[in-house]
Amino acid sequence: MGTQTTRRGLRERAVASGAPAMAAAPAAVRRRGGIGRTLGDLGLWIAAAAGAVCIVLVILAVSANITLIMFRTGSMSPTIPAGSVAVVQRVDASRMQVGDVVTVDRDDELPVTHRITSIGPGATEDERIITMRGDANADDDPFPYTVTSVRTVLFSIPGIASAIVGMGDPWVLGTLTAGATVLVIWAFWPRSGSAATRTEEGLT
Known part of the structure; x- marks a missing residue:
């Protein structure tokens, strides 16, 4: 009982002393990443819309001349x-x-x-x-x-x-491809805020 009580007390003291900092970290990460995340999501939506338009044009070219x-x-x-x-x-x-x-x-x-x-x-x-x-x-x-x-x-x-003519330029195509690649990598890159949240949940 004494060992269990000591461990519980240590855990409670650790949570009490570390909770404010742990809670503040995810909020700070969210604030820093909020604008960047929004711009990144917007870029992904634009890229997805452009891809959808291209697919529709191909379908129309084949099916409806x-x-x-x-x-x-x-x-x-x-x-x-x-x-x-x-x-x-x-x-x-x-x-x-x-x-x-x-x-x-x-x-x-x-x-x-x-x-x-x-x-x-x-x-x-x-x-x-x-x-x-x-x-x-x-x-x-x-x-x-x-x-x-x-x-x-x-x-x-x-x-x-x-x-449209400019889109066919190799430099433009290369830039667009590189930009799309960066957006996809950025979208799926692990967020530090997620790790901090998991740590906080593990302590509570």
């Missing part, structure tokens, strides 16, 4: 100014209508994205002959286009083409 195109010139201004990115969907030529803004692929040349001004029949049932004009141009394009399918513009976002 939806892709992105960038506008380097202002031939479609002011509707779609230079530096815009448009979301386009490939459709059969039979679904086109006059007034649609579409992208036509050309052999050995860059695609052209203009507004349809007329549609005529082609040599086959699936083929159409169209004329187009940029909104900023006074005249139609100098020659018609024979198409069986086009990419119709669903909507556009101005001013983000340069950012």
Whole structure:
């Protein structure tokens, strides 16, 4: 009994003398890590959202023939100014209508994205002959286009083409990858506050 009482007394005295410091330590750790933790969590959420967007774009590209195109010139201004990115969907030529803004692929040349001004029949049932004009141009394009399918513009976002192009730069990709790695390591790194909490719980 005397030994048990002595041990209990020692434990009670240790808890009484060390409890304030032990309780203050986790609080200090929480205060120091609060802002950093919030910023880190925000970074992880942003990275997760960006990853989700990429996954959705891949799924749409495969399942619905939806892709992105960038506008380097202002031939479609002011509707779609230079530096815009448009979301386009490939459709059969039979679904086109006059007034649609579409992208036509050309052999050995860059695609052209203009507004349809007329549609005529082609040599086959699936083929159409169209004329187009940029909104900023006074005249139609100098020659018609024979198409069986086009990419119709669903909507556009101005001013983000340069950012998307920049994402393809190896230095940018490397920086983003390194940043994401640091965020993941930081998120799962053991916290000193957890050890202090376990020590306090063991003494009480």
